Amino acid sequence: MGVRTLNKEIARIFNEIADFLEIKGELSFKINAYRRAAQNIENLSKDISELFKENKLHTIPGVGKELAEKIKQFIETGKVKKHEELKAEIPVGLLEIMRVPGVGPKKAKLFYEKLKIDSIDKLEEAARSHKLSTLPGIQKKTEENILKGIEFLKKSSGRIPLGRALPLSQRIIEYLLEKKVVERAEACGSIRRRKETIGDIDILGISSDPEKAMEAFTKMEIVKEVLAKGTTKSSVIVEDNIQVDLRIVDKDSFGAALQYFTGSKEHNIKLRELAVKKGLKINEYGVFDLKTDKKIAGKDEEEVYKAIGLPWIPPEIREGGEEIELALQGNLPELVELKDIKGDLHIHSKWSDGTASIEEIATCAKEMGLKYVLIADHTKGLGVAGGLNEEEISEQIKEIDSLNKKIKGVRILKGIEANIQNDGSLDVSDEVLKSLDIVIASIHHGFKNPPDVLTRRMLRAIENPYVGIIAHPTGRILGERDAYEIDIDEVMATCKKNGVALEINAYPLRLDLNDVLSRRAMEKGIMLSIGTDAHQIDQLAYLPYGVYVARRAWLRKDHLLNCMELDELLRYFKKKRGN
DNA sequence: GCCGTTTTCGGCCCGACTGTTTTCAGTCG
Numbered sequence: 001m002g003v004r005t006l007n008k009e010i011a012r013i014f015n016e017i018a019d020f021l022e023i024k025g026e027l028s029f030k031i032n033a034y035r036r037a038a039q040n041i042e043n044l045s046k047d048i049s050e051l052f053k054e055n056k057l058h059t060i061p062g063v064g065k066e067l068a069e070k071i072k073q074f075i076e077t078g079k080v081k082k083h084e085e086l087k088a089e090i091p092v093g094l095l096e097i098m099r100v101p102g103v104g105p106k107k108a109k110l111f112y113e114k115l116k117i118d119s120i121d122k123l124e125e126a127a128r129s130h131k132l133s134t135l136p137g138i139q140k141k142t143e144e145n146i147l148k149g150i151e152f153l154k155k156s157s158g159r160i161p162l163g164r165a166l167p168l169s170q171r172i173i174e175y176l177l178e179k180k181v182v183e184r185a186e187a188c189g190s191i192r193r194r195k196e197t198i199g200d201i202d203i204l205g206i207s208s209d210p211e212k213a214m215e216a217f218t219k220m221e222i223v224k225e226v227l228a229k230g231t232t233k234s235s236v237i238v239e240d241n242i243q244v245d246l247r248i249v250d251k252d253s254f255g256a257a258l259q260y261f262t263g264s265k266e267h268n269i270k271l272r273e274l275a276v277k278k279g280l281k282i283n284e285y286g287v288f289d290l291k292t293d294k295k296i297a298g299k300d301e302e303e304v305y306k307a308i309g310l311p312w313i314p315p316e317i318r319e320g321g322e323e324i325e326l327a328l329q330g331n332l333p334e335l336v337e338l339k340d341i342k343g344d345l346h347i348h349s350k351w352s353d354g355t356a357s358i359e360e361i362a363t364c365a366k367e368m369g370l371k372y373v374l375i376a377d378h379t380k381g382l383g384v385a386g387g388l389n390e391e392e393i394s395e396q397i398k399e400i401d402s403l404n405k406k407i408k409g410v411r412i413l414k415g416i417e418a419n420i421q422n423d424g425s426l427d428v429s430d431e432v433l434k435s436l437d438i439v440i441a442s443i444h445h446g447f448k449n450p451p452d453v454l455t456r457r458m459l460r461a462i463e464n465p466y467v468g469i470i471a472h473p474t475g476r477i478l479g480e481r482d483a484y485e486i487d488i489d490e491v492m493a494t495c496k497k498n499g500v501a502l503e504i505n506a507y508p509l510r511l512d513l514n515d516v517l518s519r520r521a522m523e524k525g526i527m528l529s530i531g532t533d534a535h536q537i538d539q540l541a542y543l544p545y546g547v548y549v550a551r552r553a554w555l556r557k558d559h560l561l562n563c564m565e566l567d568e569l570l571r572y573f574k575k576k577r578g579n
Numbered sequence: 580g581c582c583g584t585t586t587t588c589g590g591c592c593c594g595a596c597t598g599t600t601t602t603c604a605g606t607c608g
Binding site (some may be wrong): 029031032033034036037062063064065066067101102103104105106138141142145189202230245260261265268269270271272273275276281282284 | 592
């Protein structure tokens, strides 16, 4: 199996084992052990097979003797014995049923044992014909809720990309502020942690009149359905079946609530364990002394972390990995910030399939406070995108030279997004590549090549001395296309050897490399490069999404090409080419 | 199933809401 999915696959199997064990009514601690290990494996920056080879599986938090054995089984045979046994014992349909909101392991088991329900269709049929309410503890209301839950599940498109959820949450917050029904509001949950996809939108607010806030929130134009409307909490469904929750808390508890609702769950559990050791208790209202029950913090987040002896931890790295241990030692890295970014290193103009002129791009970038932009249009191998031939590239270079004389304060860099062909060569001659400041190369076709062919193509491109950056290295598009099956570790090793950078493509549906792989690249000493891949002028605004990935990958500014000053950047690539 | 300057055995994070009850289990975040 290609390394790209191994960590995820093992995490998925452990989560599934946990689901099965829940149905069996196993001890919750055992179930949580599987879930904790799954979470840690998914966040692991290293490929798990590497740890296996080095006999270091036990260094993964939450992995002991038993789970290490199961990981070994999977790596060696592609299966986990216990998982297979559980699958034979319990129909997988029960896991599907548990995805219906309101149905957990207990109800799934009850429905299966009493009514032989092992699919969502059968569940729907049984609820409609009121067979469910013949069971103990189930009445009309539960049947109705289950039907609603099934409806929701069918309509919902799964997780929403951050690029959609974040702006939506910001619009809702602006609206609440404008209506003056909240004094302050923040999106929390995975939006605040800037995860690439979001389940639902959680907003936390302070208000002197919570009921008025609830009224305004549930009456928003975009609301399609009100799920619940209480005095301090309401839930609504807006366009595209996205659920939005608003909670109002006291000013004195805002920090504690923000911390609590930002998560992640794993991070919060570790935090609370640490608090208990210090004789404290954390909940969404504050930090309390266990003995006296006296509240000692809660107003803001800094205070909450400080109360348990920690510095404030950036939301992007609150995943329950090693951030708490490092914070305790005072060794948290200084994560890169948007203000550290000096340029956008991947932009298309109307010379190929973009819509903006180079002048418009440069002017906009200057307004954004950027010092440089890399124009990287497609090349002739990508006919559908109006890719440029050598002659056109030379003409574009002339235009950029003259624009650079005209526009001051921002430097337009000459680049190209060369197409990596089937044999790994580029569709542009070295002679032309030589005349450019920075060359990007990427794969745009033949994704389904066998993994070794794809990998070889990529390696050859990286070895081209003029190539500086590999764009969208895994080719995944959220909700549309999985990453291609390249051997990413071999790609990284070759990048390292040749001084080639890997891109964090900031286009919200790409975010490629993702957070986990960007971190792995950084740990291997590879430079990363943020590019918006903008095809329209307003898409230059995607730059922050690249920074979010970088922060989730624990990058500092010295890990990113974009944080170099212009002359430093140019020197870097001159040196790489050997002149 | 994991884990250890209190412990190699006995702990393991916290609270709200809902629907069903009549004190609570199940579900969720």
